[in-house]
Amino acid sequence: MELNFAHLHLLLNHFPIIGSIIGIALFFASFFGKNEDLRRSSLIILAFVALLTIPTFLSGFGAQLSIQGKPGVSDTLMSRHEGSAMLSLWFMLATGVFSLVGLWQFRYRGRPAPWSIAVIFLLSLLTVAMMARTGNTGGDIRHPEISANANGTVNEGTAGSIFAHFEPVPDKFSQLMLANEWWWGFLMGLHFMGLALIVGTVGVLDLRVMGFLKQLPIAPLQRFIPWALVGLGVNILTGLLAFIGQPEMYIYSSVFWLKMFALVLLGINGAVFYLTGISEGLDSVGPGQDAPALAKLVASTALVLCFALIFFGRYIQPLGDTIKHASN
Amino acid sequence: MAVPEFFNTIEQTGLSKWIRFNTDSPFGFYFILLCHTIGLSLLVGSNAVVDMRILGVGSALPLKPMKQLFGFMFTGLGINIATGLLLLTAYPTKALTDWDFYIKMTFVTLGVITMLRIYMRVFQDPALSEGDMIARGKTMARFSLCFWILAIGAGRLLSETYSYITYGHPYPR
Numbered sequence: 240m241e242l243n244f245a246h247l248h249l250l251l252n253h254f255p256i257i258g259s260i261i262g263i264a265l266f267f268a269s270f271f272g273k274n275e276d277l278r279r280s281s282l283i284i285l286a287f288v289a290l291l292t293i294p295t296f297l298s299g300f301g302a303q304l305s306i307q308g309k310p311g312v313s314d315t316l317m318s319r320h321e322g323s324a325m326l327s328l329w330f331m332l333a334t335g336v337f338s339l340v341g342l343w344q345f346r347y348r349g350r351p352a353p354w355s356i357a358v359i360f361l362l363s364l365l366t367v368a369m370m371a372r373t374g375n376t377g378g379d380i381r382h383p384e385i386s387a388n389a390n391g392t393v394n395e396g397t398a399g400s401i402f403a404h405f406e407p408v409p410d411k412f413s414q415l416m417l418a419n420e421w422w423w424g425f426l427m428g429l430h431f432m433g434l435a436l437i438v439g440t441v442g443v444l445d446l447r448v449m450g451f452l453k454q455l456p457i458a459p460l461q462r463f464i465p466w467a468l469v470g471l472g473v474n475i476l477t478g479l480l481a482f483i484g485q486p487e488m489y490i491y492s493s494v495f496w497l498k499m500f501a502l503v504l505l506g507i508n509g510a511v512f513y514l515t516g517i518s519e520g521l522d523s524v525g526p527g528q529d530a531p532a533l534a535k536l537v538a539s540t541a542l543v544l545c546f547a548l549i550f551f552g553r554y555i556q557p558l559g560d561t562i563k564h565a566s567n
Numbered sequence: 568m569a570v571p572e573f574f575n576t577i578e579q580t581g582l583s584k585w586i587r588f589n590t591d592s593p594f595g596f597y598f599i600l601l602c603h604t605i606g607l608s609l610l611v612g613s614n615a616v617v618d619m620r621i622l623g624v625g626s627a628l629p630l631k632p633m634k635q636l637f638g639f640m641f642t643g644l645g646i647n648i649a650t651g652l653l654l655l656t657a658y659p660t661k662a663l664t665d666w667d668f669y670i671k672m673t674f675v676t677l678g679v680i681t682m683l684r685i686y687m688r689v690f691q692d693p694a695l696s697e698g699d700m701i702a703r704g705k706t707m708a709r710f711s712l713c714f715w716i717l718a719i720g721a722g723r724l725l726s727e728t729y730s731y732i733t734y735g736h737p738y739p740r
Contacts, residue, residue, distance in 0.1 A: 420727040421724070421727060423727065424723055424724040424726065424727040424728075425720070425724075427723045427726070428719055428720040428722075428723035428724065430723075431604075431607070431719050431722070431723055432716060432719050432720075434604075434607075434608060435607060435608050435611040435612045435615060435715070435719065436612070436615060437612075438608035438609070438612040439608070439611065439612025439613055439614075439615045439616045440612070440615075440616060442608075442612055442613075442639075443613070443616050443636065452632070452635050452636075454629070454631075454632030454635070455628060455629070455632050455633070456627070456628070456629070458627065459625040459626070459627035459628035460625065460628060462624065462625040462627075462628075463616065463619070463624060463625055466619065466624065526629075526632070546605070549601070549604055549605060549608065550601060553597060553600060553601040553604055554597060554601070556597075557590065557597045
């Protein structure tokens with residue numbers, strides 16, 4: 240049996256739904272006894288779940304294309320699920336962003352600021368509710384035994400109606416991305432600016448850790464990382480909007496999925512850098528001094544993965560239709 | 568205004584045709600474009616870090632040793648000049664009849680001039696204190712960031728603004 244996008248989507252979709260619940264549960268639990276370690280762990284989970292939500296969302300398009308038109312599959316219910324998924328995605332990413340802000344504040348101030356705790360609290364609460372809605376609408380597509388929406392017709396309850404009011408209409412959203420070539424060019428321009436920002440900031444830090452530019456102390460270089468994350472955030476946002484505009488151009492490109500895999504690996508590499516004490520250890524590495532071997536390995540991996548992202552990204556267009564599907 | 572015949576002359580050369588048609592080669596058009604992107608990352612990325620430092624980000628970082636980053640900037644610039652010329656050789660009509668190409672080149676030129684001025688006026692005088700370096704470089708750093716943002720924006724819009732693909736082949740918009 241071949242692995243297809245439906246398999247991938249069904250495998251991945253558990254992470255944002257269950258992961259966000261675990262994250263928020265730990266976050267709430269941290270308020271009892273003011274457990275800062277638990278709070279930090281919850282933010283790590285929320286940030287990582289946000290990253291995994293990206294391939295989950297992307298694989299949903301592939302799953303849709305693989306079952307579209309099959310008997311018993313309602314386009315209306317799929318569109319409803321897709322709109323819900325879009326809204327959940329944005330809120331999960333926002334939760335992830337503020338979780339990273341909170342983690343940064345843990346690193347440099349010892350604890351998150353009250354405002355960031357409040358924002359994370361609110362966003363995670365909304366995200367869990369939306370994720371539950373997304374899971375529910377996804378189940379309606381192929382599980383009529385548990386669905387109030389038989390025969391492809393939509394019967395929203397009170398809560399569902401409220402959510403539906405805010406959910407984008409997927410086809411209209413896609414058309415919006417392609418409505419104007421200037422808008423597309425603007426998105427791509429921002430994507431390249433984000434790329435330059437990431438390579439510059441992460442590149443200089445990684446090169447120093449690897450043993451180049453030895454006149455520079457490492458601790459102040461780490462202060463550029465928030466700018467790298469701004470660049471990454473811009474690229475994730477513009478990348479997702481580009482994908483929504485032309486999903487079929489990306490979904491069947493093997494190179495696109497390699498790029499997404501490299502992105503997840505970059506996130507894992509970053510987690511290793513910050514969660515294993517490597518980052519704190521590097522604060523004491525002054526001008527002329529060498530970083531530990533493990534730090535050099537993590538830094539060189541980050542640099543390779545950054546260039547992998549550029550390489551794969553550049554080849555999406557020429558290596559477009561390279562994944563086997565019904566139309567090729 | 569008629570498209571100059573000279574553009575067609577360039578497009579009929581072996582090099583131009585090889586880049587345009589040799590899509591199966593690992594060193595063809597998309598590889599040149601990849602190198603152009605890498606050059607951009609080196610040039611603008613390093614430049615942005617120096618500009619940001621001058622403007623106060625990571626203020627504990629000593630400024631003088633950051634002179635070494637100009638090596639990456641010059642490398643990126645060299646890669647982009649070489650790959651840019653190859654891309655221009657492949658599609659001279661497409662680029663040189665596109666008003667946005669001239670805007671991009673204007674901002675690239677301004678960005679490079681500013682980069683060189685920062686190098687000469689801020690980093691070449693060893694007698695300057697860090698405070699003096701920052702004072703000299705602040706305005707130039709702000710302009711540098713703006714020029715590169717505009718250069719990247721204009722460069723990315725090239726795929727939306729061209730009106731010819733090759734000589735005698737207008738692109739309908």
